[in-house]
Amino acid sequence: MYLIFDVSAAGSPKNWNRPPTDPFNWPRMVHLAWLLYDKTGQLINSGDRIVKPDTYEPTDEILQKAGLNPESVQTEGVDLSEIVDEFLEDLSQAKYVFAHNLQFAENVFRSECYRLRKNDNDFKYIEKFCIMRESTHFCKLPGKGGRYKWPTLQELHMVVFKKKYANPNNAWSDVIAASTCLFELLKIDAIEL
Numbered sequence: 087m088y089l090i091f092d093v094s095a096a097g098s099p100k101n102w103n104r105p106p107t108d109p110f111n112w113p114r115m116v117h118l119a120w121l122l123y124d125k126t127g128q129l130i131n132s133g134d135r136i137v138k139p140d141t142y143e144p145t146d147e148i149l150q151k152a153g154l155n156p157e158s159v160q161t162e163g164v165d166l167s168e169i170v171d172e173f174l175e176d177l178s179q180a181k182y183v184f185a186h187n188l189q190f191a192e193n194v195f196r197s198e199c200y201r202l203r204k205n206d207n208d209f210k211y212i213e214k215f216c217i218m219r220e221s222t223h224f225c226k227l228p229g230k231g232g233r234y235k236w237p238t239l240q241e242l243h244m245v246v247f248k249k250k251y252a253n254p255n256n257a258w259s260d261v262i263a264a265s266t267c268l269f270e271l272l273k274i275d276a277i278e279l
Contacts, residue, residue: 087130089180090268091120091173092261093191094152096142102189106196106206114142115198116152118169119257121265122176131176134258138163153256170195170204177208182279186239186264188216215279217242217264217271224276239263246270 097113104111115137122131136159142148144159173195177183185191192209199206218236225245229235237245240254246267253259271277 087125087180088123088182088184088268089120089177090123090184090261090265091118091191091195092185092257092264093118093194094154094255094257095190095194096148099190099193106193107200109197109201112193112197115166115169115194116142116144116148117154117257118173118195119261120173120176121261122179123265125181127269130179133169133172133176135164135169135172136162137166137169141166151255153253153259166198167202167204170198170202174199174204174206174208177212180212183209183212183214184217184264184268185214186217186242186260188214188218213279215277217268220277221245221267221271224271239267242267 093115094117095113096116099113100111106112117136119134120132121129124130136154139159144156149156149159192214196206196209218239221242222234222236225234225237225242227235227237227241239260240250243249243251243263251259251263
């Protein structure tokens with residue numbers, strides 16, 4: 087099974103090299119979205135959960151960056167612990183995990199597990215792939231020093247499908263875009279598992 091996920095968070099880490107067990111380094115999760123597929127590409131389960139704003143301050147800047155509005159946060163917000171449990175249940179069924187910026191998404195999520203004292207061992211031992219890094223040579227976007235730069239998800243989508251996707255940075259929109267890009271890249275053998 088393939089689990090593809092995306093997070094929106096209330097900021098950026100202070101230090102990218104700190105582990106998720108440093109909860110003061112990693113920002114709070116605002117929105118978590120995921121898609122669980124079987125090996126044939128059939129959708130098995132999905133989640134699109136906005137975190138109830140009792141663990142973060144839902145400022146206009148944070149909500150705008152996450153592609154959310156204040157009303158949806160108040161009316162659709164779910165307790166963080168419930169969201170984590172639901173995601174961990176689907177994670178336990180997966181053979182492979184994917185995220186566009188895996189380092190960020192994984193560490194934000196695992197930092198929340200640490201804060202909640204929830205077991206995240208499935209994340210430690212599962213095979214993981216960063217779509218951003220895996221697609222860098224396929225996209226061939228010029229970077230510094232003659233090297234290729236990591237593509238944003240929007241850039242990857244443009245290279246793969248020749249069009250942009252709507253509502254970038256919203257976790258649900260991003261996970262759909264990431265999954266369609268991933269399956270296309272697998273289909274054309276641009277990345278391999």
